[in-house]
Amino acid sequence: MIRGLLDLPAEVILTIISCLQEKDLVQLLQTCRYLNNICRCGGIWRALAISHYGPHFYSLSPRHAEWVYKNILKTYGCLLGTWVRDDYPLGGLLDVLFRDGRIIGSTWRPHPDLGRPLQKTGLFVVDVDENGKPIVKCDMDRNCRHKCEIKILVKDDGLVQFQTVCESPGDHRTISKSKFIWKKPS
DSSP: OOOSGGGSOHHHHHHHHTTSOHHHHHHHHTTOHHHHHHHTOHHHHHHHHHHHHOGGGGGSOHHHHHHHIIIIIHHHGGGOEEEEOSSSTTOOEEEEEEETTEEEEEEEEOOSSTTSOOEEEEEEEEEEOTTSOEEEEEOSSTTSOEEEEEEEEEOTTSOEEEEEEESOGGGOSSOOOSEEEEEOOO
């Protein structure tokens, strides 16, 4: 006879846990050793990444899933997707995706000759430094990646915008602004 959660088979507990939000999962970690061990399973964190950020996280290794979720996705996961910039004379799109353990932001801009295809340019990379901490690097010139900052702005109406601030705009070979504000298309 099943009297409580701990009497259920581990597979059933894993299914239930995979439906929890991160804050609830963290609280569950603190209740007992058995549930803590189940919650430490990389499959749970991979399932959270898939449910919150999309199916492209199926390829995420369960071994690294908890670290990726807590250190990269928790802070920068809200950036994933397509963004628009309306301060550029011809507009601009930003595609932010997770690939090879990094978050990569690439812009798509019109070619000066409007009859030609859009040009893809790197904007930023959220990578990992030598100490295992996330670091944001400017990717506008791949030969000279340097530190930049991402400021995530949440307005009162829940609209999320973010701003990239390059700390060394003089290092760019192209003339560009050092700050861009991006918003989700409506």
